[in-house]
Amino acid sequence: MDYLIVGQGLAGTLIGYRLERAGHAVTYVDAPEQTAASAVAAGIVNPITGRRFVKSWRIDDLLPEARQFYRELESYLDRPLWYDLPLVRTLFNRGDENDWLARGGDPAYAGYLIDRPQLGRIPQLTRPAHAYGGVGHSARVDICTLVEAFRSRKRSEGAYFDAAFDYDELLFDGRSRPEWGGRSYDQVIFCEGWRARYNPWFGDLPHGGTKGEVLIVRTEEPPLDRLFKHRVFLVPQPDGTYWVGATSSNRFPDDRPTAANRSYLEERLREVLTVPFAVVDHQAAVRPTVRDRRPMLGAHPDQPALIIFNGLGTKGASLAPLMSKWLLGHLENGEELPAEVSIRRFT
Ligand SMILES: Cc1cc2nc3c(=O)[nH]c(=O)nc-3n(C[C@H](O)[C@H](O)[C@H](O)COP(=O)(O)OP(=O)(O)OC[C@H]3O[C@@H](n4cnc5c(N)ncnc54)[C@H](O)[C@@H]3O)c2cc1C
Known part of the structure; x- marks a missing residue:
């Protein structure tokens, strides 16, 4: 089969790689001068989230697939992508601490919540907190490197186009094969991230869009050797800097950094x-x-040649490997997509 993938962020990269590995021909188009979530994300894999310390949705299924798949991509791209990194988070008060301890007693959370975690250099670099909790099975995926390295490989293979995809340029009457740039394809997979709201076939889905801002900072001290969450996330990077973030806003006039959020993060x-x-x-x-x-996966109800892979939200690093596997099974073998992620849930 011949596939065209519109948008080569994390979603486009992972489904494209899976299709190629299954023997299909894949062409990618992206406009990398636009902002992309995958270029800014820290790639934290944090199985325990929220104020109530609950396990992320399907995390027991997501983690093994993610680890194994990113390791495979490391070999394919010949660079490190998956970092097993301990995660320490602060517990603000006795209430927090009690909730944490109670959750840790639940057998379903065994291995995920660690009391009295190793703190490494946290006490040397940060203000003391009431207490600390450790999150097991945490990691960081270098999404930005993954997407960039994959792009340069596809560019060198002549399979990647640097262009803002104009929907009007997709020649498609619903009966023949979709055509773009003088070539026809069996299927087009849209992986445009938050800009899918402008897609004429999938724009009516309940797209959200949550803007986030982050700082990259440097200190003179040797950096932490673990992920640390206290008001903000501090994520040590291989070059000695920290990723610090992120803000979260559902209403935004544009996708540019703002002075107000820079001050907020610095404070x-x-x-x-x-x-x-x-x-x-x-x-x-x-x-x-x-x-x-x-996530939102599946074919357009009336146009099976048009597919969407979107909705990775705040947890793309852990979600994308299993979601792309499910989508591949659906495209290749007609396997039913789980109802929770199929776009059929909206029709
Ligand atoms: C500040 C921030 C922090 C985050 N931190 C984490 C984290 O720690 N852990 C985690 O798991 N997730 C995190 N995320 C979420 C994660 O980034 C996303 O879930 C994931 O990267 C989404 O990938 P995507 O491919 O769907 O979208 P994107 O990465 O946005 O990619 C979409 C691509 O489509 C292209 N595109 C769109 N329209 C067109 C068009 N018309 N023509 C050509 N190209 C087009 C864009 O250029 C872009 O490259 C974070 C996100 C942000 C913003």
């Missing part, structure tokens, strides 16, 4: 760090969220 960071820091970058992008907080 939070000053509340956490005891050492001076310098901001070396400030970035923003929009997460492709969905109102019911589940």
Whole structure:
């Protein structure tokens, strides 16, 4: 089969790789001068989230697939992508601590909640907190490197086009094969992230869109060797900087960084760090969220040649490997998509 993938962020990359590995021909188109969530994300894999310390949706299924699939992509792209990193989060008060301990007693959470975690250099670099909890099975995926390395490989293979895809240029009457750029395809997979709201075939789905801003900062001290969450996330990067973030806003006039959120993040960071820091970058992008907080996969109800892979939301790093596997099974073998992620749930 011949596939055209519109949008080569994390979603487009993973489904494209799976299709190629299954023997299909894939062409990619993206306009990388636009902001993309995948270019800004820290790629944190955090199985325990929220104030009530609950396990993320389907995390027991997502984690093994993610680890194995990113390891495979490491070999394919010949660079590290998956980092097993302990995650330490602060517990603000006794109430938090009690909730944490109670949750940790639940057998379904065995291995996920760690009391009295190793703190590494956290006490040397940050203000003391009431208590700390450790999250097991945490990791970081270098999504940005993955997407960039994959893009340059596809570019060198002549399978990637640098262009803003204009929907009017897709020649498609619903009967013949869709055609774009003088070539026809069996199916087109739309992976445009939050911009899918402008897609004429899939724009009516309940797309959300949550803007996030982050800082990249440097300190003079040797960096932490673990993920740390205290008001903001501090994510040590291989180049010695930290990713610090992120803000979250469902209403936004544009996808650019703002002075107000830069100040907000700097203030939070000053509340956490005891050492001076310098901001070396400030970035923003929009997460492709969905109102019911589940991914959106599947073919257009009337046009089976048009497919969507979207809605990775705030947890693309852990979701995308299994979601792309489900989508491949659906495309290749007609396997039913789970109702929770199929776009049929909206029709
Ligand atoms: C600040 C921030 C922090 C985050 N942190 C984390 C985290 O720690 N862990 C985690 O798991 N997730 C995180 N996420 C979420 C994660 O980034 C997303 O879930 C994931 O990257 C979404 O991938 P995507 O491919 O669907 O969308 P995107 O990465 O946005 O990719 C969409 C692509 O489509 C292209 N495109 C769109 N329209 C067109 C068009 N018409 N023509 C050509 N190209 C087009 C865009 O250029 C873009 O490259 C974060 C997101 C943000 C914004």
